[in-house]
Amino acid sequence: MSWDNVADAFKRLSSAPHPQWEGYLGFYSSWLGGYFREPWAMMVPMDDHGFHRGDGVFEAGRIVDGAYYDLQEHLLRLKNSAAAVGMELPKSTDEMAKICVELARRCQSREAVLRIYVTRGPGDFSPNPRAVVGHQIYVVLTRWNPPREELYQKGASTMISTVSAKAPFWSKIKSLNYLQNVLMKKECVEKGVDFSISVDPSGRLCEGATENMMMISKQNELLVPKFDYTLRGTTVRRAMKLAEQITEIKAIRHSDLFLDDLLEAKEAAFVGTTLGVLPMSRVGDHTLPVGPLCRKLNALLQADMKESRELRTTF
Numbered sequence: 001m002s003w004d005n006v007a008d009a010f011k012r013l014s015s016a017p018h019p020q021w022e023g024y025l026g027f028y029s030s031w032l033g034g035y036f037r038e039p040w041a042m043m044v045p046m047d048d049h050g051f052h053r054g055d056g057v058f059e060a061g062r063i064v065d066g067a068y069y070d071l072q073e074h075l076l077r078l079k080n081s082a083a084a085v086g087m088e089l090p091k092s093t094d095e096m097a098k099i100c101v102e103l104a105r106r107c108q109s110r111e112a113v114l115r116i117y118v119t120r121g122p123g124d125f126s127p128n129p130r131a132v133v134g135h136q137i138y139v140v141l142t143r144w145n146p147p148r149e150e151l152y153q154k155g156a157s158t159m160i161s162t163v164s165a166k167a168p169f170w171s172k173i174k175s176l177n178y179l180q181n182v183l184m185k186k187e188c189v190e191k192g193v194d195f196s197i198s199v200d201p202s203g204r205l206c207e208g209a210t211e212n213m214m215m216i217s218k219q220n221e222l223l224v225p226k227f228d229y230t231l232r233g234t235t236v237r238r239a240m241k242l243a244e245q246i247t248e249i250k251a252i253r254h255s256d257l258f259l260d261d262l263l264e265a266k267e268a269a270f271v272g273t274t275l276g277v278l279p280m281s282r283v284g285d286h287t288l289p290v291g292p293l294c295r296k297l298n299a300l301l302q303a304d305m306k307e308s309r310e311l312r313t314t315f
Helices: 006-015 019-023 069-082 092-105 149-154 178-189 235-243 259-264 292-309
Strands: 024-029 034-036 058-062 067-069 112-119 138-142 158-159 195-197 212-216 223-227 250-256 266-273 276-283 313-314
Touching: 019 024, 019 138, 024 092, 034 223, 058 069, 058 158, 058 212, 067 092, 069 092, 069 235, 092 112, 092 138, 092 313, 149 276, 158 178, 178 195, 178 313, 212 235, 223 235, 235 250, 235 266, 235 292, 266 292, 276 292
Parallel strands: 158 195, 158 276, 223 250
Antiparallel strands: 024 034, 024 138, 058 067, 058 112, 067 313, 112 138, 212 223, 212 266, 266 276
């Protein structure tokens, strides 16, 4: 019995684009050994443990007005995530930064989303992490599709997720196992809600599918769920620092937050790399005020993304 033609398979790959390809700007693969523009080349070997076991870690960042924002902080978190699951980055964070800069230079996009994946690497199909031939790096730049502008004015609808929050250990690692996150987003889409918030067994509010949350209490305290059981968000950490410039905010701290706290909040918002500070306007059937403080904080963050000499990496 003859095998099918490999050349025909590659011809099909290159001639059968799907709509999302339009937003794929460029790709780096340590497995293929270089930089590529063709979306069909953005592939991972099927026996890569990152694919069939979720055995890998990742980061997502932004290019804002022609420069990476807070790239080193993202790479540091990538390194920490890898260490937590017994992986060592194949390259130093400085070498990883050079890969990101070179990819951006080739793509020449002034607004884009960066995603970096480090996998355990190709090997067999067992769960044995020692069966691989070596850790791999995959980096991709895609066009940035910002949230609808009306959300920043009117606020986003929110629900309490029915999907269990991640256990504290796993919540602090950006691993490739994002099934819980996917299910959170799935229920939002099915219910026509913009975002959801996970809740742990003790009733503490945790985070969204891909974003941190914050609230401003009636006492004008800016409160963020503790990083003991949520992801240590790079953007929310920067937002907390920038909030020190807002005189109306009297205190900034981490706290155990519960649904009643959110329902009584003066303002609340989601915070993330692609969102900035996005106000909440509704939790279930309960309406939340969309006030000036979250808007002020988002304005500070957007300015910081464009102007911070300390955090911008040009290419």
